[in-house]
Amino acid sequence: MKVVSCYSIKGGVGKTATSVNLAYMAAADGYRTLLVDLDPQGASSFYFRVKPAKKQRGKRLINASQSLFKQIKASDFDNLDVIPAHMSFRHFDNLLGQLKKSNNRLSKTFDKLSKEYDLIVLDCPPTISYLSEAVFTASDVIFVPVIPTTLSERTYEQLLAFFKKNDFPKKRIVPFFSMVQAQKSLHKSTMKNMKNRYARFLKTELPFSADVENMGEHRTPIGEFAKHRPANKAYLALWKEMEKKIKRS
Amino acid sequence: MEAMSGKYAIESSDADEATVTLLDDPDFDLWKAGLILVRKENNGWCLYGEKARLQVERVKRNAKFWWDFPESELRERLAVYIDLRAVLPVTRFNISDSAHVLRNDDGKIVLRVNLTSLVDETGDNGRLFVEFVPLRGYHKELKTVVEQLGLLLSMQLDSESLHAKVKHSGFAPQINAKKKAFGISADESVEESVRQMSLAMLEVARANEQGILDDIDTEFLHQYRVSLRKTRSLVNLMKKAFPPELHLKLKTLLAQLAGKTNDLRDMDVFLLSRDYYQQMLPENFNKGFDQLFGFIAKDREKARKQVNASFKDAAHDKAFEEVIALLQQRPVFCNGFARQPVKQAAQKKILKRYQKIGLLGEQINDDTPDHEVHELRIECKKLRYMMEFFAELFPKKRIRDLLKTLKKLQTILGDFNDYSVQKEFLAEYGKTHGKSVELAAAINGLIAVLHQKQIQERAKVQQAFSVFNQQEVTNEFNELFGLIDSREEKA
Numbered sequence: 001m002k003v004v005s006c007y008s009i010k011g012g013v014g015k016t017a018t019s020v021n022l023a024y025m026a027a028a029d030g031y032r033t034l035l036v037d038l039d040p041q042g043a044s045s046f047y048f049r050v051k052p053a054k055k056q057r058g059k060r061l062i063n064a065s066q067s068l069f070k071q072i073k074a075s076d077f078d079n080l081d082v083i084p085a086h087m088s089f090r091h092f093d094n095l096l097g098q099l100k101k102s103n104n105r106l107s108k109t110f111d112k113l114s115k116e117y118d119l120i121v122l123d124c125p126p127t128i129s130y131l132s133e134a135v136f137t138a139s140d141v142i143f144v145p146v147i148p149t150t151l152s153e154r155t156y157e158q159l160l161a162f163f164k165k166n167d168f169p170k171k172r173i174v175p176f177f178s179m180v181q182a183q184k185s186l187h188k189s190t191m192k193n194m195k196n197r198y199a200r201f202l203k204t205e206l207p208f209s210a211d212v213e214n215m216g217e218h219r220t221p222i223g224e225f226a227k228h229r230p231a232n233k234a235y236l237a238l239w240k241e242m243e244k245k246i247k248r249s
Numbered sequence: 250m251e252a253m254s255g256k257y258a259i260e261s262s263d264a265d266e267a268t269v270t271l272l273d274d275p276d277f278d279l280w281k282a283g284l285i286l287v288r289k290e291n292n293g294w295c296l297y298g299e300k301a302r303l304q305v306e307r308v309k310r311n312a313k314f315w316w317d318f319p320e321s322e323l324r325e326r327l328a329v330y331i332d333l334r335a336v337l338p339v340t341r342f343n344i345s346d347s348a349h350v351l352r353n354d355d356g357k358i359v360l361r362v363n364l365t366s367l368v369d370e371t372g373d374n375g376r377l378f379v380e381f382v383p384l385r386g387y388h389k390e391l392k393t394v395v396e397q398l399g400l401l402l403s404m405q406l407d408s409e410s411l412h413a414k415v416k417h418s419g420f421a422p423q424i425n426a427k428k429k430a431f432g433i434s435a436d437e438s439v440e441e442s443v444r445q446m447s448l449a450m451l452e453v454a455r456a457n458e459q460g461i462l463d464d465i466d467t468e469f470l471h472q473y474r475v476s477l478r479k480t481r482s483l484v485n486l487m488k489k490a491f492p493p494e495l496h497l498k499l500k501t502l503l504a505q506l507a508g509k510t511n512d513l514r515d516m517d518v519f520l521l522s523r524d525y526y527q528q529m530l531p532e533n534f535n536k537g538f539d540q541l542f543g544f545i546a547k548d549r550e551k552a553r554k555q556v557n558a559s560f561k562d563a564a565h566d567k568a569f570e571e572v573i574a575l576l577q578q579r580p581v582f583c584n585g586f587a588r589q590p591v592k593q594a595a596q597k598k599i600l601k602r603y604q605k606i607g608l609l610g611e612q613i614n615d616d617t618p619d620h621e622v623h624e625l626r627i628e629c630k631k632l633r634y635m636m637e638f639f640a641e642l643f644p645k646k647r648i649r650d651l652l653k654t655l656k657k658l659q660t661i662l663g664d665f666n667d668y669s670v671q672k673e674f675l676a677e678y679g680k681t682h683g684k685s686v687e688l689a690a691a692i693n694g695l696i697a698v699l700h701q702k703q704i705q706e707r708a709k710v711q712q713a714f715s716v717f718n719q720q721e722v723t724n725e726f727n728e729l730f731g732l733i734d735s736r737e738e739k740a
Contacts, residue, residue: 049357050386073386076350076358081385219356 001114002246005122005139007132009155013145014178016043017212017222018238019123022143024221025239027080031118034072035082038135039125042085048075049219052086069112076220081117119246128162136168140249143242145178145206148190156194174245176202176238202245204238207231257351257359257390264347269295271342271415274334275460275469277424282330285411288338296323297411313337314466333521335466339422341370342415351394359390367418376418380409425456430641435592440490440580442591443483446638448576450480454506455569461510462557467517470556474514477507482634486598492583495575502572509559515674516549529698530691537691544682595639600730602632607723610714615707619669622710626662633659647729651722658717661709668703672696 006019016039023035037044045051050073071083113120124135136142144159146152156175163170175198181187195201206212209231211222218225222232269287273279279286285297293306303323312318313335315327327336344367351360361382368375379398383391431449433442454476460469481503488496519526523542530538559565582588606628613625633655640648679692 049355051355071386074358074384 001117001120002140002249003120003122003138004141004143004242004246005124005135006143006145007124007135008126008145009128009159010147010152011126013126013147013152014206014212015126015145016047016123017215018143018145018178018206018235019121020044020047020215021221021223021235022239022242023080023119023121024077024223025236026119026121026243027075027077028223029239029243031079032116033080033119033121034113034117035075035080035121035123037083037085037123038131039123040085041125044123045082045084047215047219047221048082050075050082050084052084128159133166136163136166136172139172141174141242141245142172144173144175146175146194146201147179148177148187148194150186150190153190153194156198172249174200174202174242176241177205179208180205181208202238202241204234204241206234206238257353257394258356260350260352262348264345266343266345268341268343270338271340271420272336273339273422274331274336275465276334277422278330278332278334279336280412280422281424283410283412284326284330285415286327286336294318294323296326299408299410299412333466333468333471337465340420342418343368351390353390358384359387360384360394362394365414367414369418369420374419376414378414378417431638433591433639433641435642436590438580438582438587439487439589439591439594440582440587443487443490444576444580447480447483448573450476450483451569451573451576454480458560462560464553467521470510470514470517474507474510477503479634479638481507482631483638486631486635487594489584489586491587492581495581499572499575502568502575506565506568506572509565510556513549513552513556516545516552519545519674520549526695530694534687534691534694537685537687537689540685540688541678541682541691544678544688591639592642595635595642596730599632599635599639600726602628602635603723603726603730606632607718610718613714614711619707622662622707623666625714626659626666629655629659629662643729647725651725651729654717654722658713661706661713665703665706665710668699668706672699672703675699 004022006015006022008015019035023033027033035044035048052071068083071086072081073084074080075082122135122139124132144156146156159173160170162168163173177191180191191205207230209229211226211229211231214225215222222229222235226232267289269289272286272288279296283299287295287297288308289295291306292308292310293304294308294312296303303321303326305319305321305323308318314333315324315331318324318327344365347364349362349364350358351362353359361384363380363382365378365380366375367378381391381395431442431446433445454473457469457473457476460466461473481500484491484496484499484503488500491499520542527538580587586594606625609621609625609628613621633652636648636652636655640652675692675696679689682688
């Protein structure tokens with residue numbers, strides 16, 4: 001079982017759309033996939049039309065793993081389950097923190113998860129918090145969407161600095177360009193600069209696209225309603241690149 | 250569907266509808282294994298198992314044997330279950346599959362439902378099957394829907410297989426149960442038992458006649474012959490149970506019934522083993538080989554017509570009816586043997602035969618003439634039949650184990666004999682059909698290979714016999730068939 005996350009300090013960069021389409025395409029390729037919506041705004045849950053179970057009161061940590069399993073919901077697609085966004089995820093960071101360590105009472109939870117799933121996709125909230133630190137520890141690969149603007153370049157640098165300061169392995173970070181408008185010269189020059197400075201960028205660039213925005217209206221991954229559109233083709237190419245990274249991680 | 254959906258919105262796929270023919274072999278081997286073989290109207294075939302479904306398209310018309318199908322998993326599976334038997338249409342039904350999803354207010358799928366309807370060819374018997382596919386995290390929705398339908402647990406099928414559905418629709422094939430026992434008892438008289446057993450075996454023979462006339466597969470003739478051969482064996486091995494003139498009549502009539510089918514069976518065996526013979530010869534013999542099998546196929550057709558004519562001849566029915574009438578007569582008890590309890594008589598006969606085999610076999614070494622080896626084979630066959638005839642009077646497992654030991658020896662002796670029969674058959678064929686050089690070459694080539702195989706088999710005889718002749722086996726024979734049964738004494 002591999003754990004990947006979609007993460008960005010900055011909001012509105014296409015992080016949720018990437019998580020949703022990535023999970024959908026992985027499942028379609030046969031990976032038994034679990035998408036965990038860690039963002040309290042619940043956008044990826046919304047896209048998959050799942051709601052959290054009601055009345056989940058904060059229980060003690062020992063029960064957190066059990067309640068986690070109860071939260072799993074089948075999506076409308078084969079091989080793809082979702083844990084919807086929920087306030088009780090204040091416990092989830094604890095679970096994540098334990099993921100890489102064995103010999104503890106939570107490891108059984110993850111044993112069970114790893115029997116059921118090949119891939120866990122974490123859709124993260126756009127903050128640097130104790131939750132994101134747990135995500136960084138737990139993830140095999142951290143995909144970071146970057147809009148090629150000066151501001152995004154800065155936040156990307158902040159992320160790298162944070163990793164350095166806290167001694168997280170920088171190798172796990174895999175950035176890619178998102179919401180690219182090829183006609184804008186600022187986008188072009190930023191991409192050129194960043195590619196020169198950071199070799200780790202994926203080749204695929206996600207274009208800025210109305211089809212991606214329409215996901216909110218269709219409430220379904222883009223492959224379901226705009227299969228032959230350029231945006232979907234870009235996501236497919238991106239997933240193929242990501243798949244290689246995941247396999248190698 | 251509306252009835253169960255309640256507050257959910259339904260989305261339905263178009264129904265996948267087809268009229269299909271269900272096929273099986275005469276013993277219903279597929280049905281018994283929980284499999285369903287169907288032929289669709291476009292001549293595509295489908296084999297349904299517990300979960301998986303195997304398919305082949307573009308099958309030749311009139312396909313009925315496994316080797317008629319194109320290379321596929323379906324063909325391999327058929328070979329396992331039907332072996333030499335043919336599949337025939339059994340019934341037709343209309344099958345309709347449709348998939349439905351129920352969505353909640355968010356448009357989220359909360360339950361998948363598959364519907365299958367089966368209607369038989371009369372259109373009178375139909376069943377609708379509902380399969381709920383629960384989705385993780387949506388069990389409450391499943392419960393609501395099931396409650397709405399008022400479904401009870403007792404209505405659940407234990408399997409989702411097509412076999413379970415067809416069975417539930419009321420399809421129940423008439424399976425001729427192969428009788429494992431004759432229903433004789435240890436104290437019954439020899440004459441009564443032998444009459445009863447012979448009649449049972451003749452009934453099996455008669456039941457196979459129509460299949461031979463219709464030329465469905467080679468097994469009908471095979472089973473017809475086996476039943477008759479066993480009847481003859483029983484009547485001859487226990488001949489003292491009848492007055493001499495009655496025995497002679499039975500023997501003559503039975504020989505007459507069986508003899509007419511010899512040629513056809515010989516040809517069947519050759520044709521069935523075509524691949525086996527083909528691999529004995531290099532490719533440049535193919536022309537002659539094909540000629541040979543062309544002749545055999547033609548002769549087989551001739552032999553089949555002869556058998557058909559003889560079966561339709563009034564004399565055939567008359568002979569059968571006469572044998573049956575003779576066996577149905579009340580026992581005459583012409584001597585003490587006829588009146589003896591059958592178990593006791595069988596024990597004596599079996600043990601005697603075993604001892605005879607011991608004496609015969611011990612004299613066999615690598616230089617013993619072939620006819621003595623054949624004699625040993627015939628004695629072994631008689632012993633095997635005797636043990637099988639009366640098996641129900643003895644402990645099952647012990648008889649089975651002894652038979653297993655005996656069969657190992659019989660296989661070697663049988664193969665040794667088969668090679669000579671095949672050699673003779675081919676040599677005879679060469680004489681009567683030997684016009685072409687290629688044909689002669691193929692026949693001589695086959696004879697040479699068979700001869701080598703026979704020599705190899707002959708070399709195994711002595712060793713195989715010594716395994717059969719071990720002290721342990723002898724002890725077991727003595728214990729099971731010795732007249733003083735220690736167990737019964739104690740009891």
